[in-house]
Amino acid sequence: MILSTAELRPKAQSAEGRSNKHPGENVLRKKFLMLALGLASVFSIAACTEKLESGTACPLLCPQQAAELKDTTIDAIVYDTTISGLPPIGAERYLMLASHGDTLETRAIVRFDTLPQTFTGGASTDSIIAKLDTAMLVVPIVKPDSAHRPKTAITIEAYNVDSIPADSGASTLPTDTVASVLATFFRPNRLLGSKTFAPESLLDTLRIPLQPDSVLDRVVGGKRLRVGFRLIAPAGQGYDLRIGTTSTSTPVTLRMIASKDTAAKPVLVTPLSSTPKDQSFLAGPLADYSIVLKGSSAGTNQLIAVGGVPSRRSLLRFNLPSRIVDSTTIVRASLLLTQTPNRRVAIKDSIFVFPTAVLAQSGTAITDVRTLLEFVGFAGQFGLDSLKMAPGDSGVRSFEIVSLVRTWRGTTAAVSPREVALRTTTEGQTPGQVDFFSIEAAPGLRPRLRLTYVPQTSFGLP
Amino acid sequence: MMSRNLLAAAAAVVALSSPAFAQANLSTQGYGFPTGQFSTRTWGTGGSLAELDPLSPINPASVALHPTRLVNFQIEPEFRTVSSANGTERTTTARYPNVFGALPIGGNMVVAFGASTLLDRTSTTVFNTTQFLNAKDSVPMSTRYRIDGAMADVRLALGYNAKSWLRLGVGAHAITGHNLVAITQSFNDSSFTSFEQSLVLGFSGAAASAGVQLVGKSFSAGLSARAGGDLKVSVEDTTLARAKVPTRFGASLAYTGIANSAIAIRTSKDNWSSLGDLGTNGLKGVDSWDSSIGADIAGPKMGSRILFLRGGFRTRTLPFQANGHDVTENSVTGGFGTTFANGRVLTDFATIYARRSADNVPANEHAWTLSIGIAVRP
Numbered sequence: 125m126i127l128s129t130a131e132l133r134p135k136a137q138s139a140e141g142r143s144n145k146h147p148g149e150n151v152l153r154k155k156f157l158m159l160a161l162g163l164a165s166v167f168s169i170a171a172c173t174e175k176l177e178s179g180t181a182c183p184l185l186c187p188q189q190a191a192e193l194k195d196t197t198i199d200a201i202v203y204d205t206t207i208s209g210l211p212p213i214g215a216e217r218y219l220m221l222a223s224h225g226d227t228l229e230t231r232a233i234v235r236f237d238t239l240p241q242t243f244t245g246g247a248s249t250d251s252i253i254a255k256l257d258t259a260m261l262v263v264p265i266v267k268p269d270s271a272h273r274p275k276t277a278i279t280i281e282a283y284n285v286d287s288i289p290a291d292s293g294a295s296t297l298p299t300d301t302v303a304s305v306l307a308t309f310f311r312p313n314r315l316l317g318s319k320t321f322a323p324e325s326l327l328d329t330l331r332i333p334l335q336p337d338s339v340l341d342r343v344v345g346g347k348r349l350r351v352g353f354r355l356i357a358p359a360g361q362g363y364d365l366r367i368g369t370t371s372t373s374t375p376v377t378l379r380m381i382a383s384k385d386t387a388a389k390p391v392l393v394t395p396l397s398s399t400p401k402d403q404s405f406l407a408g409p410l411a412d413y414s415i416v417l418k419g420s421s422a423g424t425n426q427l428i429a430v431g432g433v434p435s436r437r438s439l440l441r442f443n444l445p446s447r448i449v450d451s452t453t454i455v456r457a458s459l460l461l462t463q464t465p466n467r468r469v470a471i472k473d474s475i476f477v478f479p480t481a482v483l484a485q486s487g488t489a490i491t492d493v494r495t496l497l498e499f500v501g502f503a504g505q506f507g508l509d510s511l512k513m514a515p516g517d518s519g520v521r522s523f524e525i526v527s528l529v530r531t532w533r534g535t536t537a538a539v540s541p542r543e544v545a546l547r548t549t550t551e552g553q554t555p556g557q558v559d560f561f562s563i564e565a566a567p568g569l570r571p572r573l574r575l576t577y578v579p580q581t582s583f584g585l586p
Numbered sequence: 587m588m589s590r591n592l593l594a595a596a597a598a599v600v601a602l603s604s605p606a607f608a609q610a611n612l613s614t615q616g617y618g619f620p621t622g623q624f625s626t627r628t629w630g631t632g633g634s635l636a637e638l639d640p641l642s643p644i645n646p647a648s649v650a651l652h653p654t655r656l657v658n659f660q661i662e663p664e665f666r667t668v669s670s671a672n673g674t675e676r677t678t679t680a681r682y683p684n685v686f687g688a689l690p691i692g693g694n695m696v697v698a699f700g701a702s703t704l705l706d707r708t709s710t711t712v713f714n715t716t717q718f719l720n721a722k723d724s725v726p727m728s729t730r731y732r733i734d735g736a737m738a739d740v741r742l743a744l745g746y747n748a749k750s751w752l753r754l755g756v757g758a759h760a761i762t763g764h765n766l767v768a769i770t771q772s773f774n775d776s777s778f779t780s781f782e783q784s785l786v787l788g789f790s791g792a793a794a795s796a797g798v799q800l801v802g803k804s805f806s807a808g809l810s811a812r813a814g815g816d817l818k819v820s821v822e823d824t825t826l827a828r829a830k831v832p833t834r835f836g837a838s839l840a841y842t843g844i845a846n847s848a849i850a851i852r853t854s855k856d857n858w859s860s861l862g863d864l865g866t867n868g869l870k871g872v873d874s875w876d877s878s879i880g881a882d883i884a885g886p887k888m889g890s891r892i893l894f895l896r897g898g899f900r901t902r903t904l905p906f907q908a909n910g911h912d913v914t915e916n917s918v919t920g921g922f923g924t925t926f927a928n929g930r931v932l933t934d935f936a937t938i939y940a941r942r943s944a945d946n947v948p949a950n951e952h953a954w955t956l957s958i959g960i961a962v963r964p
Contacts, residue, residue, distance in 0.1 A: 175678040176710035176732070178610040181670040181949050185908055186610050186711055191729070191771060195719035453781045455773070524777045576719060576778065584767035584787050585819070585826060586616045586865040586906070 214409025432557025616906025626959030630921025631880030632898020637808030646755030650745030791817030
């Protein structure tokens with residue numbers, strides 16, 4: 125009977141087996157093939173790719189499916205401040221050479237503290253430099269676009285700003301980065317060379333010839349050559365340039381030709397600083413840097429700022445309710461800042477402002493805000509995007525920081541500081557400064573944080 | 587004070603209420619689709635042989651029919667089409683609903699151990715909505731729910747051949763399994779970040795069953811019942827809800843007066859409403875009847891082996907409502923089976939065409955299911 129599964133009992137010998145005793149191999153092969161075919165069919169069907177996605181019949185057959193979002197805007201910033209002079213001197217990616225009349229004046233300093241005293245002659249032999257045919261500074265710049273070219277020619281002058289020789293006045297080695305001291309070296313008897321550039325000639329590289337005798341004196345005497353650049357813009361027109369640095373591997377280079385022999389190779393010298401002595405960690409960045417002679421802007425406690433001269437960074441510290449940070453899933457976190465116009469300089473030149481994480485632990489470990497703001501992330505880190513704005517603009521700006529706020533979940537402030545730093549992508553390179561109202565401003569203008577989150581739900585149960 | 591009380595009450599409502607989860611089809615509502623725990627052979631007959639078939643883990647008394655040790659395995663892909671006012675879509679679900687082994691232990695007794703799917707919840711639903719954050723702000727959102735897993739019935743059964751006309755059986759059931767639930771919500775607005783939440787719901791419960799088979803000259807009958815014990819659903823160590831395993835009783839009557847053939851009818855009642863406490867307030871299980879009629883007829887011979895041909899019809903109410911209405915399923919089945927390797931391998935194929943609908947729900951569903959079963963005597 126079928127219900128007894130009798131067909132599963134072993135048979136003594138099947139009729140099929142008896143009749144095919146001699147061609148038994150063929151019978152077994154057929155049975156094996158049939159079984160293999162059956163198994164292959166089974167596994168072929170089993171390997172059918174699942175296609176599970178559906179949803180056309182929603183919401184009829186799947187009501188109330190979407191998790192509800194909650195949205196709130198809170199005064200979560202408990203502390204904010206702006207620190208001037210960041211990045212520190214020597215850490216600029218480009219040197220800002222600016223001339224905006226009484227509003228702003230900066231200079232660029234490049235140090236060649238070691239000058240070679242030999243050159244490779246025509247026969248590939250080294251010879252002592254006894255004379256110089258030409259000496260030139262090769263200055264890489266950020267090529268200005270058509271909107272940022274000067275209207276008329278500009279002049280760049282190069283001065284010897286070394287503290288030696290004796291007519292250096294009150295300058296001593298410990299003050300060799302002080303702007304007020306260095307400013308005294310930009311005088312006619314220290315002029316090394318200059319060149320005037322027509323607007324269309326401002327390409328990727330500028331070449332400024334130097335007085336060969338002045339340079340030769342430094343070479344032969346084993347002295348340092350420290351060059352200070354000054355930009356002279358036409359009256360009534362402000363202008364600024366960005367000069368390459370050792371940080372970007374596009375530094376100013378001194379090029380000397382010591383022989384009229386065309387086979388002689390030019391001597392190329394890259395910037396190097398030897399002071400402070402025996403402190404290479406501090407000396408290295410001082411190979412090239414900017415100083416501000418005029419126009420340092422002062423802040424007020426009603427404002428926080430980024431960019432400007434000297435460059436600024438701002439710090440905002442949050443106090444967020446744990447019931448939101450730790451117990452929900454945040455899908456949007458917008459830092460709302462109200463920009464107020466800064467009309468000092470370059471008011472229409474857009475710059476990119478970006479939020480970034482503070483990577484150092486504040487509190488007992490580091491209490492100095494300046495130090496905290498030196499340990500911050502770079503543009504785009506943690507998925508934090510920048511916003512483009514001009515110093516002269518105004519209005520509410522929304523910085524999306526959800527990817528950073530999410531990292532605070534389940535951690536203490538000691539592990540993940542509830543802090544955000546604001547920076548510009550061109551800090552120290554361009555003069556524009558963007559101002560926002562701080563927590564000291566009127567209530568409607570203060571920084572705020574908007575959060576959109578999904579509360580915890582007991583999902584999964586039908 | 588009053589506004590604070592109102593706020594507290596509103597918060598409580600928000601905290602207690604959870605979205606009622608359903609899938610975009612009629613058959614996997616609630617905790618999922620009941621595959622029926624049928625063997626492929628029984629599927630071919632529409633389910634009418636369920637209380638009599640030793641390859642179906644329904645009646646523990648049928649275990650006694652196994653004359654020798656045996657391993658059984660089954661696969662059942664389902665090709666489903668759902669039609670609604672918004673359009674038609676097709677899905678494919680792979681299922682492995684039944685696996686067990688049996689072993690005679692002497693004294694006219696056979697023990698069997700295996701697992702079968704009680705409720706399969708595997709599905710993925712994707713849809714778009716607009717979230718209103720406040721009076722002025724809204725955001726389009728895409729939601730994707732993926733649920734993988736099933737509630738399984740692991741049974742240890744003992745069958746006893748008491749007489750040539752009487753078989754008895756008992757079974758102990760552990761209700762196990764899990765649902766992996768993953769929700770992904772994404773946004774076109776770049777100021778929003780997508781997120782995913784997932785958890786694993788685990789099931790644990792127990793039940794017991796007993797059954798009897800009566801074998802006559804021209805008729806055979808099988809009756810069985812399952813008594814449900816406690817059932818709970820939990821996430822890791824936290825119990826979310828408790829309920830009872832559904833009780834079930836069923837009966838099959840087969841005419842076996844034709845050699846190597848059977849014409850059978852069956853009915854069964856499942857107490858799915860006992861699962862109502864296992865979900866949110868919106869979950870409603872439906873006590874349902876499952877009735878079928880079918881035949882398993884000896885067909886042509888292929889050499890020395892017989893090719894068995896099967897057909898049947900089944901009607902039942904699915905365990906969970908859709909949009910507040912009972913879902914009815916009617917299916918037509920067909921199949922065949924034979925042996926290989928000198929009777930050591932039994933292979934069965936079945937095709938099930940099912941139509942599902944619910945009153946006052948403007949959607950319908952039909953599905954083709956292929957069932958392939960292989961039983962091997964090692």
